[in-house]
Amino acid sequence: MTSSNPKFELRGINHLALVCADMKRTIDFYTGILGMPLIKTLDLPGGLGQHFFFDCGNGNTVAFFWLADSPDAAPGIAAPKGRPDEGELASAIGSMNHVAFAVPPEKFDEYRARLEAAGVEVSRILNHDDSPQGVSKDVHAGTFVRSFYFQDPDGVLLEFACWTREFTEADVAHEPRTAADRKTPSAS
Known part of the structure; x- marks a missing residue:
């Protein structure tokens, strides 16, 4: 599938940044189960947290923040409560579905x-x-x-x-x- 954008030469997604509760568990899942290589790790200044990047193919990456002061997950608001086949699709405006x-x-x-x-x-x-x-x-x-x-x-x-x-x-x-x-x- 190709598309032509006359305004900007977009080349896909550089990265999508998500937030995790446990970076080690996230690495275990995305690298261990999904096979995505971990390609870049950062400690954020001032003890804020970490930012890690996984290669998801074709030059695209999925990144995760581990933030020391992140609020708890909010299923049904920040993301769906479950899977679409279970009737769960709703998430709040501005959320990542x-x-x-x-x-x-x-x-x-x-x-x-x-x-x-x-x-x-x-x-x-x-x-x-x-x-x-x-x-x-x-x-x-x-x-x-x-x-x-x-x-x-x-x-x-x-x-x-x-x-x-x-x-x-x-x-x-x-x-x-x-x-x-x-x-x-x-x-x-």
């Missing part, structure tokens, strides 16, 4: 099995399509991406995804919603 890593379609099923074998709880496979349900049991001509979800030790929602077809102009067909369209939380 999930990170989707691109994987080769021919390795998709193998990678899911490897994570399961490593003891990682994974979702069912979702064949995303344009049906009213948004997913189908089987891959068909309308399926545009296959994915499954799992969480890291801090509850960060992760996804392995592979595109299944090229996009066309017909794939951009929805009127964007505005802040006025939001459901306001009910007062308790």
Whole structure:
């Protein structure tokens, strides 16, 4: 998939910075289980914490802060409480909902099995399509991406995804919603 940006020559994601509770446990998961090489480590000035970078392919990185004064996790606010296949998708405006890593379609099923074998709880496979349900049991001509979800030790929602077809102009067909369209939380 390629895209042309006439305003800026963007080359992907340099890094996505997340926050963890335990840097050693994060290294164990991202390097030990997902195989991402740890490529840069920093101690932040003044005892603030640490900032570590993992190579996630094609020059892109996922980074983690360990901050000495981070508040506790806030599932359902800062990130989803669980996985989409469990009906959990909501997170607050400005939050990071999930990170989707691109994987080769021919390795998709193998990678899911490897994570399961490593003891990682994974979702069912979702064949995303344009049906009213948004997913189908089987891959068909309308399926545009296959994915499954799992969480890291801090509850960060992760996804392995592979595109299944090229996009066309017909794939951009929805009127964007505005802040006025939001459901306001009910007062308790």
